[in-house]
Structures are given as C-alpha cells and as structure tokens.
Amino acid sequence: MPEATTCPTRANEISDAGNESLDSGHVILLTGAPTKQKERQPGLTVSLLPQISTITSSSSDVYGTCFHTDSYWRVQLLAALPTRNQCDMLVTYFLENINWVYHAIHVPSFRKEYSQLWDRDTNSVDLSWLSLLFIVISESALFISSDVAQAIGLSPMNVRNLSHIWYTSSRQALHASGFESKPQLVHLQTFLVSQIYWLATKNVETMNSCLGQAVRNAYSLGLHKVNESPNLLQRDIQRRVWWGLLVCDTFQSCCLERPTVIQVHSSKVPLPANCNDEDLTDTSIKARSLNEPTELSYNILCAKLMTVLQKLYVDNCSRLTSYSFVQSIDAEMMELVDSFPWYFRNRKDEKGIPALATGISNLSWAQHLLHCCICVQRIRMYRPFLHPPVGTARRICIESAEDVLSVYALLRNSCSEQLWRSPRFIVQSYQIYSAAVALAAFLLVERTFPSLRIRKDIEMVIADLAQRETAEDVAVDGSKLLQKMLDMCDRRDQFNPRESERLIPAIAAVFGGEQTTRNYLRHEDGYVLNSERPVQNPVDGLVRVEQRKQEEHLPTPVYNHNPTALSWHEDIGRLEPSSREELYPHTHFSTASETAQQTGPAMSSQSNNNQQERTPLHSQWSDDAALLSELFECPPWDVLPQQLLMSPRQIH
Numbered sequence: 001m002p003e004a005t006t007c008p009t010r011a012n013e014i015s016d017a018g019n020e021s022l023d024s025g026h027v028i029l030l031t032g033a034p035t036k037q038k039e040r041q042p043g044l045t046v047s048l049l050p051q052i053s054t055i056t057s058s059s060s061d062v063y064g065t066c067f068h069t070d071s072y073w074r075v076q077l078l079a080a081l082p083t084r085n086q087c088d089m090l091v092t093y094f095l096e097n098i099n100w101v102y103h104a105i106h107v108p109s110f111r112k113e114y115s116q117l118w119d120r121d122t123n124s125v126d127l128s129w130l131s132l133l134f135i136v137i138s139e140s141a142l143f144i145s146s147d148v149a150q151a152i153g154l155s156p157m158n159v160r161n162l163s164h165i166w167y168t169s170s171r172q173a174l175h176a177s178g179f180e181s182k183p184q185l186v187h188l189q190t191f192l193v194s195q196i197y198w199l200a201t202k203n204v205e206t207m208n209s210c211l212g213q214a215v216r217n218a219y220s221l222g223l224h225k226v227n228e229s230p231n232l233l234q235r236d237i238q239r240r241v242w243w244g245l246l247v248c249d250t251f252q253s254c255c256l257e258r259p260t261v262i263q264v265h266s267s268k269v270p271l272p273a274n275c276n277d278e279d280l281t282d283t284s285i286k287a288r289s290l291n292e293p294t295e296l297s298y299n300i301l302c303a304k305l306m307t308v309l310q311k312l313y314v315d316n317c318s319r320l321t322s323y324s325f326v327q328s329i330d331a332e333m334m335e336l337v338d339s340f341p342w343y344f345r346n347r348k349d350e351k352g353i354p355a356l357a358t359g360i361s362n363l364s365w366a367q368h369l370l371h372c373c374i375c376v377q378r379i380r381m382y383r384p385f386l387h388p389p390v391g392t393a394r395r396i397c398i399e400s401a402e403d404v405l406s407v408y409a410l411l412r413n414s415c416s417e418q419l420w421r422s423p424r425f426i427v428q429s430y431q432i433y434s435a436a437v438a439l440a441a442f443l444l445v446e447r448t449f450p451s452l453r454i455r456k457d458i459e460m461v462i463a464d465l466a467q468r469e470t471a472e473d474v475a476v477d478g479s480k481l482l483q484k485m486l487d488m489c490d491r492r493d494q495f496n497p498r499e500s501e502r503l504i505p506a507i508a509a510v511f512g513g514e515q516t517t518r519n520y521l522r523h524e525d526g527y528v529l530n531s532e533r534p535v536q537n538p539v540d541g542l543v544r545v546e547q548r549k550q551e552e553h554l555p556t557p558v559y560n561h562n563p564t565a566l567s568w569h570e571d572i573g574r575l576e577p578s579s580r581e582e583l584y585p586h587t588h589f590s591t592a593s594e595t596a597q598q599t600g601p602a603m604s605s606q607s608n609n610n611q612q613e614r615t616p617l618h619s620q621w622s623d624d625a626a627l628l629s630e631l632f633e634c635p636p637w638d639v640l641p642q643q644l645l646m647s648p649r650q651i652h
Contacts, residue, residue: 073176074125080169082137082154082162084118089152090140091133097423098139100362101369103299104192104244105132106237107277131173132190138166139197143426167197183217185234185241192244199430200474204509208252211245215261218245224267233282239272240296243303250306253313254377255434257320257513260313264306271300293343298366301340305370308333309377323390326381330396337374344370346407356410365424368407372431375404379438380512386446387523398449401442404435405457412464429465433478434510436461440485441511444500445523455489458482481506 081087091114099105113129141149141163146156154162170190179187191214198207218224223242229235246262253260276295279286288294290301312320312329319325344367346354356364378400385393415422439454465479488499500521508514 070127070176071123073127073172074122074130077127077130077134077169077173077176078122078125080134080165086152086154087133087137089148090137090144093140093144093148093423094136098143098196098427099193100295100298100366101196101427102192102244103296104189104240105136106233106280109233126186127173127177128179128184128186128190131170131177131179132186132193134166134170134173135190135193135197138163138170139193139200141166142197142200143423163197167194170194179217180213183220185221185238188214188218188221188223188241188245189237192241192248195248196427202474202477202509204252204255207248208256211248211252212261215245215249218242224262224269226268226270231282232285233280236272236280236285239269240299242267242269243271244299246310247299247302247306250310250313251373253317254309254380255510255512256508257317257380257516258313259316260310262310263314264310271303272296274300291341293341293363295362297341297343298363298370301344301370302373304336305333305374308336312381320381321384323385323393326385327391330378330381333374333377343367346371354406354410356407356414362424364407364411365428368411369428369431371407372404372435375400376435376438379404383512383520384516394448397442397446401439401454402450404439405432405460408432409457409460412460425464429478430474432461433465433474433482436478436482437485437507437510440482440489441507441520443489444485445520455486458486462486 082090095105095107095110099107110132114133117125117133141154141159144154144159146159149156149159174187174190177184177187191210194210195207198204218241221238223238223245227235227238229238246264249260249262252258273280273285273287274290274292274294274296275285275287279288279294290297308329312326343363347356356367379397382393382396382400385391386397411425415425436458439458442449443451443454443458462479462482465475465482485503488503501518504514504517504521508517511517511520
C-alpha cells in the first residue's frame with residue numbers, strides 16, 4: 001500500500017514556529033512509497049482555503065491582528081519540499097547536468113545558500129530564493145532516469161508528476177515574494193532556469209509572457225546599464241542574467257518571427273567574464289581568454305551570435321524580406337563562426353574522419369547546440385527565398401540541412417547505446433526536434449533536395465526521441481509529429497489541404513510563427529494552390545473539396561440529411577448548358593466588381609448590393625465556401641459568384 005505523508009522532514013520545525021499543525025485541513029497526495037520505508041517520501045500538502053482562518057487566528061499572537069501571507073506561504077511551500085537527502089540528490093543532478101545550458105546559477109553561492117536552508121527558522125526563509133530551488137528540483141525530476149529516481153527513494157511512476165507540482169510551487173513562491181512589484185535578481189535567475197521546463201513541456205506561450213515581465217524587471221533593476229559595483233561576484237552575475245535574457249529574447253524572435261523586446265544596440269553592458277564559477281568571488285575574478293574553455297564559454301558565444309541575429313528583427317521584422325539584408329547578416333554570422341575557438345570547431349582525425357574536438361563533455365554538447373542553432377537559423381533566413389528561388393538561397397538551405405545534425409551524429413556514435421541515458425542528451429532534445437521539423441518540411445515541399453540523406457537524419461531523431469525514458473512532451477509528441485510528417489511526405493501527391501493546415505499550429509513555435517509556416521507549406525505539391533490540376537473557378541474548387549471529403553470518409557454535411565433534396569452536383573448536372581455556363585462567369589477567382597463587368601448592369605447592381613450587405617451564404621454552400629475562402633484568404637463574397645449565394649433549387 002502507498003504511504004500517505006502530510007509534510008516533509010521540516011514539519012516539526014514549522015509547527016514549533018507557532019503555526020497551525022499541518023495535519024488538519026490538508027489535501028494529502030499518495031507518494032507510492034512502501035510503508036516499510038523508514039524515511040518519508042515527498043507529498044504535496046495543500047492547505048484548504050476554508051482553513052485559512054485557523055492559520056490567521058493562530059498567527060495573530062505573533063503578528064497581531066494582521067494575517068501575514070508570507071508566513072502562510074512559507075509553511076505551505078516548505079511542506080512541498082522532498083526530504084533533505086532527496087533534495088540533495090536532485091540539486092546535484094541539476095548542477096552537474098542541466099545548469100551548463102544557461103548557467104544562470106553561480107554554483108558555489110547556490111550551494112552555500114542551500115546548505116543554510118535546512119538550519120533556518122521558517123520565518124527567515126527567503127521566498128524568492130525558494131522559487132529558484134523549486135524550479136531546480138522540478139527540472140531534475142523531469143529529466144531524471146527511472147533508475148536514479150528509484151535509487152533516491154522517488155517512485156518512477158510519480159516523479160514526473162512531482163516535477164509539475166514543484167514547478168507550480170516555484171511559480172507560487174515567485175508570486176508570494178512579490179516579484180511583480182519588488183523585483184530581485186534571483187527572480188530573473190528563476191526565469192532563465194525555467195526555460196528548460198517550458199521548452200520540454202512545449203509551453204512556449206507561457207515563456208513568452210514571462211519573458212516580457214522578466215525584461216521589465218531587468219530594466220527596473222538597472223541591468224541594462226554598465227555596473228561598476230565593487231562586488232565582482234554580484235556584478236558578473238548581473239551581466240550573465242542580462243545577456244541570458246537577451247539570448248532568450250532573440251531566440252524566441254527567431255522561432256516566432258516577432259520583434260525583440262530588448263534592443264541590444266542601446267545597451268553597452270559588457271559580456272560576462274570567461275571564467276569558471278570557482279574563479280569568481282566577491283573580491284576577485286580570474287578571467288580567461290576565449291581560447292581557453294570555461295563553464296561560461298558557450299554562453300558568451302551564444303550572446304555574440306544573438307547580437308548579430310537581433311538585427312533581423314528590428315523595424316517590426318520588415319528586413320526579413322530583403323534578400324540583400326539577409327545576406328549581410330549571414331555573412332556577419334559566418335564571420336563570427338570562423339572566429340570560434342578551437343573547441344567549438346569541427347576537426348578530422350588522422351584518417352580524415354570528422355571527430356569531436358574535446359571528446360564527450362559539456363563542451364561537446366554545447367558545440368552541438370551552437371552548431372544546430374546556426375544551421376537552423378540559416379534555413380529560417382533563406383527559406384522565404386526558395387519560391388521563387390533567389391540567389392544562393394537553395395544551395396545554402398541544402399548545405400545547412402545536410403549539416404545541421406552532423407555534430408549530434410558524432411556525439412551519438414561516440415556514446416553508442418548509452419546515449420539515451422545521458423542527461424545531456426535528454427536536456428537538448430528540444431534542439432534536435434526543432435532541426436528535424438525543418439528537415440521534414442523540406443521533404444514535404446522541396447522535391448529537388450537530397451531526400452535520402454535528410455530522411456535518414458529525421459528517422460534518427462525519431463528513433464532517439466522514442467527511446468527516451470522520460471515523458472516530457474517535446475520527446476513524446478515530437479517523435480509522433482515527425483513520424484506524421486514523414487507519412488505526409490509519402491502521401492504528398494494526394495490532395496489534402498486540411499492535413500497541412502492541421503500541421504501548422506503543431507510546428508509553428510519552432511518553424512518561425514504560424515503565418516511563416518503557412519506561407520511555406522502552401523508550396524507543398526499536394527496543397528490546393530499547387531495541385532497539378534489548377535482550380536479554374538469557384539465551383540470547380542467546391543467540387544474538389546467535396547471529392548476530398550468523400551475520399552477522407554468525412555461525416556456527411558448537415559445539409560445533406562434531407563432525403564428529398566437532390567445533391568448540388570445533381571442539380572448542376574441537370575442544368576441546361578446555357579444555364580450551366582452562368583455558374584462559370586470567371587476565368588479566374590475574381591471579385592464581385594469583376595463579376596459585374598462580365599455579366600452586365602443587372603448583375604452588377606445585384607453584386608454590389610450583395611457586397612455591401614454581405615448576404616450570408618446559403619446553408620448548402622456555407623461549409624465548403626468557408627473552407628475555400630479560408631484557403632484563398634479572402635471573404636466568401638469575393639470568391640464566389642452570385643449564384644452560389646442561392647440554393648441549388650433557386651439556381652435550377
């Protein structure tokens with residue numbers, strides 16, 4: 001039987017602090033731990049709102065008549081922590097395997113604060129710092145393997161749920177600490193660390209919303225200004241956080257094709273020092289040359305890269321349509337790549353075979369992230385210039401597509417079967433998923449691209465994501481989505497615009513936004529605008545849509561349930577040839593005014609009245625007309641001739 005717990009090991013201390021006992025009025029979660037286990041497992045203890053009056057009355061002796069929400073939330077949040085041994089292991093897992101990606105945490109400072117937590121009085125616990133601790137253990141629980149989870153006493157079946165509970169606890173600690181009105185540096189560190197959780201759970205919209213708040217808080221704290229504080233540790237952490245926000249902001253602009261929030265050209269904040277955490281104290285710092293790899297080298301190069309790419313998204317992203325401007329940014333980016341230090345460059349061994357410069361290490365995984373990001377961004381920049389082809393866009397897209405996963409393949413081959421158990425592989429799965437989506441889109445649209453090589457890379461990513469022990473959304477859903485895109489590629493000669501439309505929201509967050517995704521997928525061979533048999537007139541388009549419905553075995557439209565009514569195909573077929581020609585007044589899809597010019601004054605007046613009043617389509621046409629007008633991005637009354645505003649009986 002599972003064991004029910006009401007609080008972690010700090011329950012006695014919380015009770016001694018004069019607060020209400022946590023055994024009354026709480027919702028208890030089952031942890032799945034066996035009863036014979038001596039050490040209690042973590043369980044979330046959530047106070048029921050009706051019991052808040054009890055806590056208020058018991059707190060009045062200490063605080064007077066005023067109820068202190070800070071004290072209330074400290075009790076609740078500390079009760080949600082796991083045992084100390086489990087927390088120790090989760091913190092260590094994060095610092096060794098996850099922190100390197102954004103490196104927002106100065107490890108010695110964090111460990112010092114963490115060790116003091118367990119000896120503090122409840123009312124002296126910093127809620128702001130507690131929010132950082134919760135997101136740290138949340139991400140560890142999200143990525144940790146089943147074996148490790150079981151070894152530290154966490155149920156493998158329950159550890160992912162605990163991850164989401166601890167993430168929610170982190171958000172609650174932020175609110176309880178007043179981060180919106182009283183921003184602190186640790187709040188911004190919490191945001192930077194949270195990025196991994198949001199990406200892994202495909203919660204990009206939340207990240208973008210929180211990004212705006214984080215940037216405003218950074219400005220409130222003056223991080224955008226040059227700080228010459230004598231406290232070297234504080235000064236360098238502020239620079240890390242500021243540049244970390246800029247990297248996140250620009251990266252989201254690349255993914256969603258939106259203007260950046262931070263304008264880097266208006267800020268003169270220096271980059272953080274290239275040093276290891278142990279080289280940085282309050283009074284000293286041992287900065288190193290970029291030729292010497294440190295824990296921060298990857299983050300510094302990311303900041304330099306995003307400084308170049310940010311220029312694409314000024315002026316409301318209007319420069320993205322200029323091929324010459326995109327070329328200039330690409331040239332600047334490749335010049336930066338050529339200046340990368342030796343440990344981020346591809347090399348060849350004595351046999352001429354590509355090899356990793358530093359072996360299997362954090363630097364190698366960082367090299368993969370940086371290399372993959374550059375190739376995907378080159379694809380994003382040049383993809384709009386493939387239809388029609390402009391300059392060298394096609395060549396650059398092919399080169400980037402073939403090279404985007406090259407470093408990953410080297411890591412994969414070096415790790416062999418242990419790859420899927422590597423924490424570093426697990427953390428970066430979002431990056432390989434993003435790259436594979438770009439490749440799969442090429443297979444759907446570009447028939448002249450080297451499909452065998454590209455498909456092989458996509459299948460490699462699908463296999464690796466499917467092997468994952470963890471169950472975060474980007475791995476589970478990502479492998480299924482990529483397989484679906486390959487299936488669509490195998491059936492791309494079949495006309496199915498609905499399938500392409502349904503794909504758009506699923507990949508837009510990594511492809512460049514919904515409109516960019518839609519514009520590109522409309523060049524797919526099977527799309528309605530690019531079918532081999534072009535749509536010559538509205539009725540032909542509606543017939544095509546009806547045929548696709550029948551092929552897909554879609555439910556019969558509502559208007560067909562009348563057994564006495566003839567189908568509109570039958571009605572049209574029974575019309576006299578002269579009457580039937582009236583259904584084809586256009587040689588292309590024209591507006592109502594063009595219809596008027598072709599059909600005479602009487603029809604002109606009728607069309608103008610229809611355009612002004614926007615007469616609703618007859619129910620027998622409305623569903624198909626709505627789809628057709630959506631595909632052609634114009635209102636139904638601009639797409640359809642006047643006859644289609646009437647029923648088939650009226651036409652007859």
